[in-house]
Amino acid sequence: MRYDALLLLSFGGPEGPDDVMPFLENVTRGRGVPRARLESVAEHYHHFGGASPINRQNRELKAAIEADFAAGGLDLPVYWGNRNWDPFLADTLRQMKADGVRRAAAFVTSAYSGYSCCRQYLEDIDRARAEVEGAPEIDKLRIYFNHPGFVEPMIENTRAAYDRLPADLRAGARLVFTAHSVPFAQPGRELYVAELNDVAEVVAEGRPWELVYQSRSGPPSVPWLDPDVGDHLEKIHTDGAKAAVIVPIGFVSDHMEVKYDLDVEAAELAGRLGLRIERAATPGTHPKFVAMVRDLLLERDGTERPALGALGPRPDTCARTCCRGPK
Structure with missing residues (x-):
């Protein structure tokens, strides 16, 4: 195994009413979104008590991946970082560095190609690594929409x-x-x-x-x-x-x-x-979805690359110019 850790990388979300507006400001920073629009979206979160379910779901997914790794004999720690809320990606990389992690694979909770689904996460990884001197190398696992x-x-x-x-x-x-x-x-x-x-x-x-x-x-x-x-x-x-x-x-x-x-x-x-x-429900922590994370890791060492549909499996890496967003 070429990696010494897995990084679960996600979007993040507020976990209480006081988090909602700071979270939305993080998400939209630099985009000129009017305050009135943020307040409107904030009501979506307040409808559910000011908390997004995504952080709870990621904790459950992290625990399920850890259990699957253990059952499959894969001795690899799992870390979790977010783009827009605690635990922030840069903080997670600091912890990984302190734990001696040198190279990790990143599983992103977004299945498709495109700027906001894929390239933006690569930019987030680059930005977070630039903040942490001596940060581990991070390789994003491939797009898995048809796995x-x-x-x-x-x-x-x-x-x-x-x-x-x-x-x-x-x-x-x-x-x-x-x-x-x-x-x-x-x-x-x-x-x-x-x-x-x-x-x-x-x-x-x-x-x-x-x-x-x-x-x-x-x-x-x-x-x-x-x-x-x-x-x-x-x-x-x-x-x-x-x-x-x-x-x-x-x-x-x-x-x-x-x-x-x-x-x-x-x-x-x-x-x-x-x-x-x-x-219909989404995959969440379905056992097949959880096991897929291990499959994507093992692919890097030459195992089978399954895909359904007509498009075939996506490559491990994409060109640095692929799906580039605006400056």
């Missing part, structure tokens, strides 16, 4: 969502995949969309399906990927649909944008329309 450990839990969870519908609604239920919208001009957008379509085709298992987007945050004048999930629910209701299964295929865990944008906003809209919806 069976991500796709198969999505298939299981989609089947379970169909099973929760009344029997008389299942056959006609519309299958709706959702992912985080990004600006149309964002680097890597075409590859992001291609990957989403590729994995959706596998998860659909022959059913007709549609890909829509959620959680856009830019000004209305800036084009983002669409259609929006709410607009789409209104459309299929107008078309005569009685039920829909919503699958958040762009997400690894049931964090805030899943819990609020789908379980609150989309659910309330569907209720007003009289449209029955069931939302």
Whole structure:
């Protein structure tokens, strides 16, 4: 094994009401987002007591990875760092350095390609390492959107969502995949969309399906990927649909944008329309997803590189100019 640690790298989120605005200011620093917009988004967190579920989910994922490593005979410590909230990545790297870690693999809680899904995490790693003299080398593990450990839990969870519908609604239920919208001009957008379509085709298992987007945050004048999930629910209701299964295929865990944008906003809209919806769970700590992390590590030593769909496995590294964001 070429690594002496695994770094679990995630987005981060507030863990109490006092954290919400500082967290949002961290996320949007330098982007000129109006204060009123931050206050509006803050209400999403206050709806759940001021805490995002993502840090709890990452603690659970870290514990599950540690247990999987131990069961698989992999003696490797697991660290956890965030881009936007405690534990901050630079602080985690300081701890890793103090513990004698020299080279670590990073597993990022984002499955797809593109600037905000992948390249931005590489920039965060570079920035954090620059803050910590003598920081360990960090190699980001490959994109895993089509790894069976991500796709198969999505298939299981989609089947379970169909099973929760009344029997008389299942056959006609519309299958709706959702992912985080990004600006149309964002680097890597075409590859992001291609990957989403590729994995959706596998998860659909022959059913007709549609890909829509959620959680856009830019000004209305800036084009983002669409259609929006709410607009789409209104459309299929107008078309005569009685039920829909919503699958958040762009997400690894049931964090805030899943819990609020789908379980609150989309659910309330569907209720007003009289449209029955069931939302599939994300992989979270599904055993296949957890085991995938070990698979991605072992790939680096030449083991099999499985992939479902048409696009094949992504390379271990991408060009330094890939999906470059604006200055």
